[in-house]
Amino acid sequence: MTPSRTHATLQRLAAAASLFSGLVTATPALSASPVCSNEHFRTGELTLPSYDEAMAECVAQESALTHPERGAFAPLRSCHDTGAQGSHGPWRHGRIAVDVLERSSGDRYTFEGLWMCKPVAEATASTHRR
Structure with missing residues (x-):
């Protein structure tokens, strides 16, 4: 060759x-998307979405950003997990991102969202503690 x-x-x-x-x-x-309980992580005024909620929000934002007629961006990589998942006590957390290309400048951007949830198995175990 x-x-x-x-x-x-x-x-x-x-x-x-x-x-x-x-x-x-x-x-x-x-x-490896977690199966989340209905419980949401809250701190002060902030409530973080579950994995599924964050993914749905990412997909909706991606659709608006990359709309063929109204969107300012072209799609590069659809909504995906970025980085490793972490844990905070019984809670799991991570980031979901979408990669796009600005149509006018050709610049690449990554938009990220956070999620946090208590997996169903861990949520059940924590409610049965004595």
Whole structure:
């Protein structure tokens, strides 16, 4: 194989790996999304959304941002988990992001949202403590 063919092959493999990675993290069936209880994390005036609520909000915002006629952005990577999930006592938390490209400037942006929830198994265990 010539150096240019090798380089082109490596680029195709990297693009395929990136696409597969994006599909795994963006597809709820393949990602490790928590099953949350109905309880919400509250601190002062702030109430954080559950995982499902944050994902639904991200999808709605993405649709508005990337609308073909009214949106100022083009889609790059749909709503996905970003970073590792963390924990705070019985609560799990994380970030959901969407990557877009501003149509007028070509600049890339990532918009993120936070979520926090008490997984169903942990919520049940905490209510049965004596």
